[in-house]
Amino acid sequence: MKVIAITGKGGTGKTAVAGMLIKHITKGNKALLAIDADPDSNLPDVLGVKIDKTIGDMREFMLQERDKMPPDTNKERVLESKVYEVLTEMPHYDLLVMGRPEGSGCYCFANNLLRGIMDRILKNYDLTIIDTAAGLEHLSRRIIRDVDELLVVTDGSRRGLQTAERIRGLAVSLNLNVKKMHVIANKVTPENRARIEEYARELKMDLVGVVPFDETLARFDLEGRPLAELPEDSAAMRGVGEIAKRMGLY
Numbered sequence: 001m002k003v004i005a006i007t008g009k010g011g012t013g014k015t016a017v018a019g020m021l022i023k024h025i026t027k028g029n030k031a032l033l034a035i036d037a038d039p040d041s042n043l044p045d046v047l048g049v050k051i052d053k054t055i056g057d058m059r060e061f062m063l064q065e066r067d068k069m070p071p072d073t074n075k076e077r078v079l080e081s082k083v084y085e086v087l088t089e090m091p092h093y094d095l096l097v098m099g100r101p102e103g104s105g106c107y108c109f110a111n112n113l114l115r116g117i118m119d120r121i122l123k124n125y126d127l128t129i130i131d132t133a134a135g136l137e138h139l140s141r142r143i144i145r146d147v148d149e150l151l152v153v154t155d156g157s158r159r160g161l162q163t164a165e166r167i168r169g170l171a172v173s174l175n176l177n178v179k180k181m182h183v184i185a186n187k188v189t190p191e192n193r194a195r196i197e198e199y200a201r202e203l204k205m206d207l208v209g210v211v212p213f214d215e216t217l218a219r220f221d222l223e224g225r226p227l228a229e230l231p232e233d234s235a236a237m238r239g240v241g242e243i244a245k246r247m248g249l250y
Ligand SMILES: Nc1ncnc2c1ncn2[C@@H]1O[C@H](COP(=O)(O)OP(=O)(O)OP(=O)(O)O)[C@@H](O)[C@H]1O
Pocket: 008, 009, 010, 011, 012, 013, 014, 015, 016, 017, 038, 040, 041, 042, 186, 187, 188, 211, 212, 213, 214, 215, 217, 218, 221, 236
């Protein structure tokens, strides 16, 4: 069981990278779970999957219904079955969407239940890939507790790499117990490649790979086509494939 969280500043292309990574991993035979933990992200669209409900919806349901349940109801079991209802099973992986952030109510009760439930769900898979925002939201509230590796996507700008540095600091201060942190530079052009490598060295970042700026990807996105359907030989897909191989993901 390995858990990898993909993170980075908004707009750097982390969801695109997550989608392409998932596509490559499905070529192997690992039991794979993909989690969209960024309320602003659109991992299901990138993967071409239609989602109806999220874990956030189920948590709301639980908070609204719990007082109406008979006192001897096992609420953890009820919520767990609701979470399984929102698990989308695709031919080569499963997908869970965390959904909207919490409202103003008290979520401690439901989040405490969710922690145990998520721990158990993750144990069913060889590999879990989480797309999460730069604030590491669900990780910081420990709804998802174990993260082995952090993969920070940056757009190659100095500021992007500084965000990567901040995320590294955040992971340490949250005691996330991350064993490895990698950085991926995305949207790289021949002109900025050398500069990115130099910045990365300066900041002592392990640059696990670079993903080129890809016109085909940009066009797919404009046309609203799932990026997971990008041709295998497109520049970005090949770049992410090399990273997946280097990280031993398939
Ligand atoms: N390698 C690439 N080549 C060209 N365009 C890219 C590449 N990677 C991502 N993009 C484009 O960059 C934009 C941002 O990508 P994406 O939505 O994946 O970013 P994000 O970091 O997940 O942002 P958010 O946090 O807002 O979801 C999209 O328009 C996407 O098409």
